[in-house]
Amino acid sequence: MIILLLFISMVLGTLFFGWPAIVMLGFLYGLTVKQARPCVYSALSGAGSWMLLLVWRTFNGTIPTLLTILEQSVNIPGWLVICITLASSGLMGAAGANLGVGTQLILEKLSTRFSH
Amino acid sequence: MFRFISSIVLLSTLLYLGSSRIGSLPPLFNFLDPVHGVWISSNIEERSSTTLKPIEGLSDKVQIVYDSRQVPHIYAQSTEDVLIGLGYAVARDRLFQLELQTRATAGTLTEILGERVLPLDQQARQLGLAWAAEKNHSALDPTSESFRYQLAYAQGVNAWIRGMTASELPLEYHLLGQKPMEWHPQYSAYLLKRMGWTLSMKNTERKKNLASGLVGKDAANALFPVNSWIQEPMQPNGHQEPRFDLNPLPEPTDPYDEPGNSPSHLSLFTLPEQLDQNNFLETTLGSNNWAISPGRSNNGNPILAGDPHLNLSLPSIWYEAHLHVAGELEVYGVTIPGSPAINIGFNRNVAWTFTNTGSDVMDFYREEVDNPQDPQAYLLDNQWQALNQRVETYLDTEGSVIQVDTILHTHRGPVDEDSEVYTSLRWTVLEESGELDALIAIAKATSTDEWMSGMESWLAPTQNGLVIDRSGNIAIRSSGRYPIRPPDSNGDRIYDGSTSDSDWKGWLDVAKYPGAINPSQGYLTSSNQQPVDPVLYEYYLGSDWSPPWRAMRINQLLRSTPTLTLADLIRFQTDPGSARADIFVAAFLNAANTLSYVPNSSLQQAISLLSGWDRLYTKSNERAILFETAMNKLAENTWDELEDQEGQPIVRPGSTVLASLLQTPENIWWDERATADKQEDRDDILIKSLGQAIEIVKDEYGAESEGGWQWGKVQTANIYHLMNIPGLSALGIPVQGGPETLNPSSGSGRHGASWRMVVELGDSIIAKGIYPGGQSGNPLSPAYQNQLDDWSSGNLQELYFPKSIEEMLKSSTKVVELLPSRNP
Numbered sequence: 010m011i012i013l014l015l016f017i018s019m020v021l022g023t024l025f026f027g028w029p030a031i032v033m034l035g036f037l038y039g040l041t042v043k044q045a046r047p048c049v050y051s052a053l054s055g056a057g058s059w060m061l062l063l064v065w066r067t068f069n070g071t072i073p074t075l076l077t078i079l080e081q082s083v084n085i086p087g088w089l090v091i092c093i094t095l096a097s098s099g100l101m102g103a104a105g106a107n108l109g110v111g112t113q114l115i116l117e118k119l120s121t122r123f124s125h
Numbered sequence: 126m127f128r129f130i131s132s133i134v135l136l137s138t139l140l141y142l143g144s145s146r147i148g149s150l151p152p153l154f155n156f157l158d159p160v161h162g163v164w165i166s167s168n169i170e171e172r173s174s175t176t177l178k179p180i181e182g183l184s185d186k187v188q189i190v191y192d193s194r195q196v197p198h199i200y201a202q203s204t205e206d207v208l209i210g211l212g213y214a215v216a217r218d219r220l221f222q223l224e225l226q227t228r229a230t231a232g233t234l235t236e237i238l239g240e241r242v243l244p245l246d247q248q249a250r251q252l253g254l255a256w257a258a259e260k261n262h263s264a265l266d267p268t269s270e271s272f273r274y275q276l277a278y279a280q281g282v283n284a285w286i287r288g289m290t291a292s293e294l295p296l297e298y299h300l301l302g303q304k305p306m307e308w309h310p311q312y313s314a315y316l317l318k319r320m321g322w323t324l325s326m327k328n329t330e331r332k333k334n335l336a337s338g339l340v341g342k343d344a345a346n347a348l349f350p351v352n353s354w355i356q357e358p359m360q361p362n363g364h365q366e367p368r369f370d371l372n373p374l375p376e377p378t379d380p381y382d383e384p385g386n387s388p389s390h391l392s393l394f395t396l397p398e399q400l401d402q403n404n405f406l407e408t409t410l411g412s413n414n415w416a417i418s419p420g421r422s423n424n425g426n427p428i429l430a431g432d433p434h435l436n437l438s439l440p441s442i443w444y445e446a447h448l449h450v451a452g453e454l455e456v457y458g459v460t461i462p463g464s465p466a467i468n469i470g471f472n473r474n475v476a477w478t479f480t481n482t483g484s485d486v487m488d489f490y491r492e493e494v495d496n497p498q499d500p501q502a503y504l505l506d507n508q509w510q511a512l513n514q515r516v517e518t519y520l521d522t523e524g525s526v527i528q529v530d531t532i533l534h535t536h537r538g539p540v541d542e543d544s545e546v547y548t549s550l551r552w553t554v555l556e557e558s559g560e561l562d563a564l565i566a567i568a569k570a571t572s573t574d575e576w577m578s579g580m581e582s583w584l585a586p587t588q589n590g591l592v593i594d595r596s597g598n599i600a601i602r603s604s605g606r607y608p609i610r611p612p613d614s615n616g617d618r619i620y621d622g623s624t625s626d627s628d629w630k631g632w633l634d635v636a637k638y639p640g641a642i643n644p645s646q647g648y649l650t651s652s653n654q655q656p657v658d659p660v661l662y663e664y665y666l667g668s669d670w671s672p673p674w675r676a677m678r679i680n681q682l683l684r685s686t687p688t689l690t691l692a693d694l695i696r697f698q699t700d701p702g703s704a705r706a707d708i709f710v711a712a713f714l715n716a717a718n719t720l721s722y723v724p725n726s727s728l729q730q731a732i733s734l735l736s737g738w739d740r741l742y743t744k745s746n747e748r749a750i751l752f753e754t755a756m757n758k759l760a761e762n763t764w765d766e767l768e769d770q771e772g773q774p775i776v777r778p779g780s781t782v783l784a785s786l787l788q789t790p791e792n793i794w795w796d797e798r799a800t801a802d803k804q805e806d807r808d809d810i811l812i813k814s815l816g817q818a819i820e821i822v823k824d825e826y827g828a829e830s831e832g833g834w835q836w837g838k839v840q841t842a843n844i845y846h847l848m849n850i851p852g853l854s855a856l857g858i859p860v861q862g863g864p865e866t867l868n869p870s871s872g873s874g875r876h877g878a879s880w881r882m883v884v885e886l887g888d889s890i891i892a893k894g895i896y897p898g899g900q901s902g903n904p905l906s907p908a909y910q911n912q913l914d915d916w917s918s919g920n921l922q923e924l925y926f927p928k929s930i931e932e933m934l935k936s937s938t939k940v941v942e943l944l945p946s947r948n949p
Binding site: 067081094101114 | 126128129130131132133135136139140143150153155157158159160161163164165168296300850851852853904905
């Protein structure tokens, strides 16, 4: 459930605030959850949310034409541009969650020290 | 703790890399963001809302009604308002083009494209185009029409920029990671200066200098003559056919290098393509226009046709628009994005078009300075005059300073330095400007007389303006400022800058401009040729004119058809015939007829193919490539005296000079320097060139029977995007026409008819036009290149010129309403 919530948040976050939302939401997720492999889930949510947005664009625009133009403009295959896009959001989500987990551990240590 | 620190380091690194420019790439995360990045460009749906936020400067409502060709028809209550609408419409469709061409003129391309384009910026700033535009603009009276119209146009552009949604940001800005700059009114003046740069930067002095350094002064003067050796002028001279003023070329003599006048001293003041040593194939820039009087047309109406030829680009240099201000202005035509006026077009009473005159309006002066290592003053009439200094600072994409140049100026203009030799430039383009006043005035003209009066304020670049009116008048005039030089001197040399005797003495009076009104022949034409027969005219206007081949062809067509239709004039615009081919094919075949030996099979084939050629450059023609290759070899074999020691051409005279040389078969210029034991004559060189040509063509395109020789395959139009991105360009487009035909196609294929228009002014107006591209600058829009097929086929599209807004609204595809702000 929390993963679905993260995924939806990342879609909405990107819509309203752009790419920094992926980092912020990944961080909040890493900070608050106590699940195994939070970075992986955050990365998948990030990549998945951007994939959904790209699919939405495909139905509302001319992505194939744009990909052809990009291929010839930046000299890399269109599919690779999509892969880099998804990998970017995955990396941002994972790095944000990683910092969240690290912060969580620090906070736990601090709270343990203060409780003693 | 380690995990915490390492996660901070990891995230910081990622954010740094994703937010920074790497080379010319934009920041990656911004670029790839599926909502705000480049992907948003895929959304080309237009806003459904048609009434927009109030716009600063508007005094009343403006309606922009788009027709099915995406042409805006702009209805307003004042000229200022209609120009706000024009600025808005142009920015909507061509925002990136507006910025790129402005930056190219201002020399600020490095700020969006990076340091790699610094040399281009340095050239623009050295020439001082933006400096001159700023000077002109600051001298304007704020109540003048020019000032108010440039301001209104800027308000329209900025209104679009401010109201633009994220999805409307042009794709190029995403690719560069940039945002649009604000548009300032003086940028329109930049554009006019840029037009001058493109059309009047004719550095014949450099060509002559190069030739003089190889074959002596007399020969150089003959190779780049003041007067064309074939006379078919724009201003009718009473002849019913071209006149051949053929003269033998003087023999090459010892090289003559005037001290301090090395060609390299003139390099800066030369267009980059003119410096390209590999660019010696017969490459033609040219424009045509012609008009017929009512007595020559089938409907009894005057008809005008025009096709200015320029560097082709996507989006096109032109943008179609219809401006309507009740009782004040109604004009349809093409504007250059950035220009608050229609440049070529028609109203209810007159229609007009231009070709470039190509006159000599720039001169060079060798300046004596006080200290060649660090000059502070220059000598003038035995007095040291302070050199003005203009400091130019260049920034990169991050706003950091990458270069600072100090440009020196004399009272004549900017100074260039090469090996401590200082050369200054005087050029009409850098001086006063009245072009916008002229464009506004001619748009409001109701007769050819009024139109000509309006053009009196046109100063640079000089243009052959052709106009017809509803009363049946036709007229032409080469308008613009022509400098009057010191007595007994032409502007085709470098002057001594140390004396004011070398300075221009004034301007030619308008009454003395070449031109004609309602000539008895019933038609007028111009094709960049020498505008007036020197036998009938005493003033120096320029030299090294475009060859008159196109003029000869159109005059031949118009003379041979007593009654013409609008369709005839459209057909002539892509006529595949060539006066140049008529002369040179005959020369090749005559040489073949005089052969004293039996030619080899290859040469026999070449002769046979050439004799069977109809001399038409149609797309399917399979002989034109052989002829053109032979022409290139002929120039190469003939002008070997003008090559360096490695055999690379240094300078090449035009094909008119070569045609003249044909008349003297024993002239020493035909002899090849490489064969000391033999003296070749004309026919030897013609036959040798033809023999070489067929071998080259076979090597490059295979045997003739294999279909690879088709003109439409070997010579194509190549229309590049403004940033030369292949994916946004239209390449390899077959066209009908070849070098020096009315639809010139040659060399790189990057030049051609930038706008074709034909207008018949009768009880109703019939107007047709086309340009290669489309109204939209958005590569993803269907209107990006939707006119290209018709352009390639030589078809013109109907230009919709409705009589009222009600009529317009019936066939509109979209209406945008601009509203005035509450507190204007």
